[in-house]
Amino acid sequence: MKNRPESLERFIRMCSDGWLQGWHEYHGGNLTYRVDKEALKGLILKEDSEWVKLEKQLDNLSGDYFFVTGSGKTMRNAELYPEDALGIIEMDDCGGSYRIVWGLENGGKPTSEIPAHLLCQSVKKEATNGKYRLVYHAHPVNIISLSFVFAPDEVKFTRELWEMEPECAMTFPNGMGVLPWMVPGTEELAEKTGEKMKEYDVVLWAQHGLVVAGEDFDSTFGLMHTVEKGAEILVKTMSMTPGKQVIPTVQNFKDMAEAFHLELPEKFLYEK
Ligand code: 2HA
Ligand code: ZN
Secondary structure, three states, rough: OOOOOHHHHHHHHHHHHHHHHOOOOOOOOOOOOEOOOOHHOOOOOOOOOOOOOOOOOOHHHOOOOEEEEEEEOOOHHHOOOOOHEEEEEEEOOOOOEEEEEEEEOOOOOOOOHHHHHHHHHHHHHHHOOOOOOOEEEEEOOOHHOOOOOOOOOOHHHEEEEEEHHHHHHHOOOOEEEEEOOOOOOOOHHHHHHHHHHOOOOEEEEEEEEEEEEEHHHHHHHHHHHHHHHHHHHHHHHHOOOOOOOOOHHHHHHHHHHHHOOOOOHHHHOOOO
């Protein structure tokens, strides 16, 4: 056992798992986790780094700590060189700036998508009373491919994916948000993603990738994995036939919702 906090071990494992899935070519994708300060005992935290001001103050993240992946780093190196590929940031006492307190050695910076991560962290912390701790962005092939075929329509994407296996509706019963292509790393992308996260745990960035949020490492990774698995089945199906030949009915979804106590929004359950 390495002498690192358990949550940091889990964070590193998630980076490696995403890499092994093929979701993180080169610098692709990023991960943040809101960690309690007590969990950082045993790490030596720096107190002399520069504060970096955020465009938008996020009051409810005041004083919080986050594990973050680094900009221009690779998920593949998280396990071998965690102090270089990853870091820990601390928010100031008004949620308007952060500083690096561990890792990101040699002048590293947090992920280029830090605006979207912190805004989604803020939205989800508020919406779940502090239960959600993770925001994860990846570049899974199949869901990205589908965004070249379907318009950025949330009802369409959600229903198409729900049909591919029961696990999809069980894992993202609120459906999925979809945003059209936008410049990566921008405040605009962050704002729009934060808005979508008020309703959904999954947001597709068309022709780019997915962002998911969750409570713990297993559920957050599992959500990414399930969306991409549904997308893979759909891509394979569409490669064999122009349209699905057999699909579950609206009644099938209603029966499943009853059996599993799911509240599936009506907007996704239209008759075809
Ligand atoms: O390079 O995935 O969205 C990291 C990214 C940007
Ligand atoms: Zn990306």
